[in-house]
Amino acid sequence: MFYRQAGDFKTTYRDDIQTFPLKQDRWGYYIVLAVAFLVVPFFINDYWTSAVMLPFLIYAIAALGLNILTGYCGQVSLGTGGFLAVGAYASYKIMTSFPDLNIFIVVLLSGVVTAAVGMLFGIPSLRIKGFYLAVATLAAQFFLVWLFNKVPWFYNNSASGQISVPERSMFGFAITGPNADAPVRYLFCLTFLVLLAWVARNLTRGRLGRSWMAIRDMDIAAEIIGVNPLKSKLSAFAVSSFFIGVAGALFFSVYLGAVEVGEAFGITQSFLVLFMIIIGGLGSIFGSFAGAAFLVLVPVLLKNIMVNWLGWPTDIAVHIEFMVVGGLIVLFLIAEPHGLAQLWRLAKDKFLLWPFPH
Amino acid sequence: MSPDVLYTIEVILNGLMAGVMYALVALGFVLIFKASGIFNYAQGVMALFAAMTLVGIQNGQVPFSHLINAIFGTHIHHFGWQLPAIVAILLTVVVMIIFAILVERLVLKHLVNQEPIILFMATIGLAYFMEGFGDLMWGSEIKTLDVGLPQGASLALEEYTLKWAAEGTEYYGMYLDKLDMVAALVALGLVIVLSLFSQYTKTGRALRAVADDHQAALSVGISLRKIWVITWCIAGVVAMVAGVMWGSKSGVQFSLSLIALKALPVLILGGFTSIPGAIIGGLIIGVGEKLFEYSIGPMIGGATENWFAYVLALFFLVFRPQGLFGDKIIERV
Numbered sequence: 299m300f301y302r303q304a305g306d307f308k309t310t311y312r313d314d315i316q317t318f319p320l321k322q323d324r325w326g327y328y329i330v331l332a333v334a335f336l337v338v339p340f341f342i343n344d345y346w347t348s349a350v351m352l353p354f355l356i357y358a359i360a361a362l363g364l365n366i367l368t369g370y371c372g373q374v375s376l377g378t379g380g381f382l383a384v385g386a387y388a389s390y391k392i393m394t395s396f397p398d399l400n401i402f403i404v405v406l407l408s409g410v411v412t413a414a415v416g417m418l419f420g421i422p423s424l425r426i427k428g429f430y431l432a433v434a435t436l437a438a439q440f441f442l443v444w445l446f447n448k449v450p451w452f453y454n455n456s457a458s459g460q461i462s463v464p465e466r467s468m469f470g471f472a473i474t475g476p477n478a479d480a481p482v483r484y485l486f487c488l489t490f491l492v493l494l495a496w497v498a499r500n501l502t503r504g505r506l507g508r509s510w511m512a513i514r515d516m517d518i519a520a521e522i523i524g525v526n527p528l529k530s531k532l533s534a535f536a537v538s539s540f541f542i543g544v545a546g547a548l549f550f551s552v553y554l555g556a557v558e559v560g561e562a563f564g565i566t567q568s569f570l571v572l573f574m575i576i577i578g579g580l581g582s583i584f585g586s587f588a589g590a591a592f593l594v595l596v597p598v599l600l601k602n603i604m605v606n607w608l609g610w611p612t613d614i615a616v617h618i619e620f621m622v623v624g625g626l627i628v629l630f631l632i633a634e635p636h637g638l639a640q641l642w643r644l645a646k647d648k649f650l651l652w653p654f655p656h
Numbered sequence: 657m658s659p660d661v662l663y664t665i666e667v668i669l670n671g672l673m674a675g676v677m678y679a680l681v682a683l684g685f686v687l688i689f690k691a692s693g694i695f696n697y698a699q700g701v702m703a704l705f706a707a708m709t710l711v712g713i714q715n716g717q718v719p720f721s722h723l724i725n726a727i728f729g730t731h732i733h734h735f736g737w738q739l740p741a742i743v744a745i746l747l748t749v750v751v752m753i754i755f756a757i758l759v760e761r762l763v764l765k766h767l768v769n770q771e772p773i774i775l776f777m778a779t780i781g782l783a784y785f786m787e788g789f790g791d792l793m794w795g796s797e798i799k800t801l802d803v804g805l806p807q808g809a810s811l812a813l814e815e816y817t818l819k820w821a822a823e824g825t826e827y828y829g830m831y832l833d834k835l836d837m838v839a840a841l842v843a844l845g846l847v848i849v850l851s852l853f854s855q856y857t858k859t860g861r862a863l864r865a866v867a868d869d870h871q872a873a874l875s876v877g878i879s880l881r882k883i884w885v886i887t888w889c890i891a892g893v894v895a896m897v898a899g900v901m902w903g904s905k906s907g908v909q910f911s912l913s914l915i916a917l918k919a920l921p922v923l924i925l926g927g928f929t930s931i932p933g934a935i936i937g938g939l940i941i942g943v944g945e946k947l948f949e950y951s952i953g954p955m956i957g958g959a960t961e962n963w964f965a966y967v968l969a970l971f972f973l974v975f976r977p978q979g980l981f982g983d984k985i986i987e988r989v
Contacts, residue, residue, distance in 0.1 A: 422970055422974055429772070433923075433924050434969070434973055436920060437966035439966075440966050441963040443962075444960070444963050611722070614723055614726055617788040618792065620784050620785070621785050624783065625781070627778070631770075631778045632767060632778075635774055
């Protein structure tokens with residue numbers, strides 16, 4: 299009824315190729331942005347920020363990164379936890395070595411460092427693919443975690459082996475450390491998410507993104523029509539790792555504040571982010587958001603129901619959470635292999651014609 | 657012989673034993689991969705689940721007791737009996753068979769003809785589900801598993817090797833775990849039984865036919881679904897053997913499911929489609945990581961066993977992408 303293509307005329311090529319071709323979509327996007335930036339910060343409290351909002355924003359960045367690599371370029375990676383750790387430790391080292399550097403730049407630089415490491419571990423992808431590559435990325439996961447555990451230089455010889463974030467601020471507001479306010483931390487992460495999502499969206503519909511998708515669909519055929527596999531695969535690894543590195547830096551500095559590498563960046567993180575993009579939808583920007591939101595919210599919801607309402611012990615709640623998440627993965631793969639993003643697309647298609655069936 | 661040489665031999669022998677344990681897990685992977693083209697990530701969790709079930713049945717634990725207690729406010733935990741190991745093992749086999757049938761009915765049937773990577777992710781989901789399910793059913797505390805396998809160091813070997821060292825040097829004999837030796841024998845037996853089964857029985861032939869070519873097997877009247885159930889049953893039993901061995905070695909606990917990850921580089925070395933490959937891959941990884949830890953580990957801080965296998969596999973892959981014994985990968989547009 300209200301959601302229609304009719305009457306939305308495109309008179310220039312620019313109009314024709316824009317990201318949100320429908321007027322309603324565009325306005326919906328602006329409204330979501332406005333609410334996220336102007337309304338939410340005034341209403342969130344500490345609980346909501348640290349239980350829901352920050353994990354969602356940060357995991358969404360990581361999911362975007364992994365989706366670029368796995369969803370768009372078809373290279374399965376189980377090394378996400380390791381790359382998150384690289385981002386976190388890079389930000390820690392940069393922060394402690396250059397105390398005057400702006401925190402915004404620190405986070406970006408950690409992304410750059412992670413991109414370099416990601417490219418290094420992406421080199422084998424030129425020879426191997428599929429499961430074999432997934433196992434090769436496990437090497438990155440375990441080696442990196444071991445490295446950050448064993449070499450004292452990375453954690454500045456601190457006695458506990460932990461890294462904890464020094465306080466940094468921007469425009470007079472503390473962003474990291476114990477004095478940071480919830481809305482400030484939220485806005486800082488949100489800014490990164492919006493920026494990076496914008497970059498990801500525009501990269502994936504441009505030349506580079508098309509070369510990634512060509513490689514994903516069939517790498518030999520892509521090579522024959524002139525896509526350079528070296529360039530596309532390594533650039534996918536670099537961009538993806540940049541995103542994951544930024545997520546790792548935020549995860550450590552803004553969200554947790556202090557981390558121990560084996561706990562915070564273990565193999566479970568790699569699987570969690572992978573699950574997000576499966577449930578959300580491989581090869582979809584919206585899917586990364588939907589998957590991250592889903593997997594952040596489901597455990598919070600389950601925990602609230604089982605522990606707070608029914609009064610069950612926490613360990614039972616954790617076991618059931620595992621079962622529900624695992625069951626959902628299988629269910630999604632059976633019922634809708636393209637994830638929440640596809641459901642959203644189908645719903646929109648239906649709604650365009652509503653109330654008529656055809 | 658000088659003690660250094662003897663130590664090295666000891667490290668190699670221990671590596672071989674550890675390799676056998678990895679190979680036991682890898683064997684289950686290869687079986688399922690050959691029969692259905694599914695890379696079953698849940699193999700490690702299956703081993704954990706089987707071991708937990710075995711302990712639970714043996715000690716007469718009430719399944720889901722924690723959940724029942726939480727809902728109804730009761731305090732039940734044990735039936736109060738102790739079953740002999742052999743009965744418990746047979747009952748566990750029955751549980752694994754039921755599990756195989758359920759997996760086929762509820763998951764695999766609906767995922768026929770999907771891409772391999774989708775199937776792989778489905779088994780990751782399955783692994784998560786089973787992990788939660790197993791913990792909910794039997795409780796998540798560390799359990800000791802005792803089915804009467806010998807434990808501790810082999811004293812006879814220690815005494816025997818004592819004489820090998822050169823006169824006047826300090827040497828206390830070789831240390832080898834009895835359990836590891838039993839595991840090696842069991843693995844050997846398992847491989848022989850499996851290869852006899854697949855060579856000389858009708859079902860075994862059907863299994864090989866399916867592994868060769870799904871469609872051709874279907875067209876000569878082999879039921880794919882039946883074969884899949886059988887493979888998952890066998891893989892379940894292999895998982896149980898691996899679970900029993902690992903469980904008696906280091907206790908039944910969550911980290912048991914992580915040996916599945918260790919089996920991945922083993923598979924890469926051996927190739928996904930070769931049973932001897934799984935064994936030899938396991939041995940190479942076992943010896944490699946023990947030798948590396950012994951020779952280079954102390955210089956770079958130790959605990960290299962966490963990652964050495966993966967890095968070795970990574971380098972190996974770059975030169976031989978299909979593994980030592982795997983089928984050559986041919987790609988067409």
